[in-house]
Amino acid sequence: MRFLVDECAGPSxxxxxxxxxHDVFSVFEQARGAPDVWILDKAQxxxxxxxxxxxxxxxxxFRRGSGHRGxxxxxxxxxxxxxxxxxxxxxxxxxxxxxxxxxxVATETTVRIAKVP
Numbered sequence: 001m002r003f004l005v006d007e008c009a010g011p012s013x014x015x016x017x018x019x020x021x022h023d024v025f026s027v028f029e030q031a032r033g034a035p036d037v038w039i040l041d042k043a044q045x046x047x048x049x050x051x052x053x054x055x056x057x058x059x060x061x062f063r064r065g066s067g068h069r070g071x072x073x074x075x076x077x078x079x080x081x082x083x084x085x086x087x088x089x090x091x092x093x094x095x096x097x098x099x100x101x102x103x104x105v106a107t108e109t110t111v112r113i114a115k116v117p
Contacts, residue, residue, distance in 0.1 A: 001096065004048035006039060007032060009074065012081050013051065013088070020092075036060065044068050049099050053079065061103055061116055068116070070100045075107050083108065 005014040007027040014026035025048060027034055034042075036056055043050040049070035050057065058073065060066040072091070076083055091099075091106050095113070098104060103114040 001092075001099065002046075002048050004039065004043045004046075004050050006050065006052035006054055007034070008053045009051050009084070010081070013084055016085055016088070017051075040066055040068060043071075058103065068101075068103070070102055070104070072099060072104045072106060075105055077108060 002023040003014075003017050004025045005017065005027065011026055011028045014024045014029065018024045025042075027039060031038075036054070037060070040050065040057060040060055042048070044067050047069050049072060050068065051072045051074070053074045053076070055073065057071055061068055061071065074084060074087060076087060087106055087108060091104070091111060095104065095111055098113050101115075103116050105112045105114075
């Protein structure tokens with residue numbers, strides 16, 4: 001899969017995804033400080049699934065009607081790397097087919113999938 005990993009998700013998450021064979025663009029490594037609009041536009045134009053912990057992307061998609069190719073929002077109470085990777089492992093194992101073109105919210109215990117017209 002192709003993931004654009006937002007700066008707030010961290011470079012370790014990007015490295016972990018690369019190690020598992022995914023194509024990754026890391027905002028932290030390649031475009032630090034880029035605004036959300038630029039990130040969302042890049043993800044859509046280049047067919048990346050955006051991986052973030054930033055709720056502002058929901059505002060762009062649901063209120064402003066911004067397009068996307070898939071967004072995964074990690075809403076975690078414990079944002080330590082080990083927990084992020086545990087949640088991502090489960091998400092990819094059980095819901096990889098749901099990630100493209102959907103807005104996915106993953107917590108430690110639930111996954112919600114919203115199809116955005």
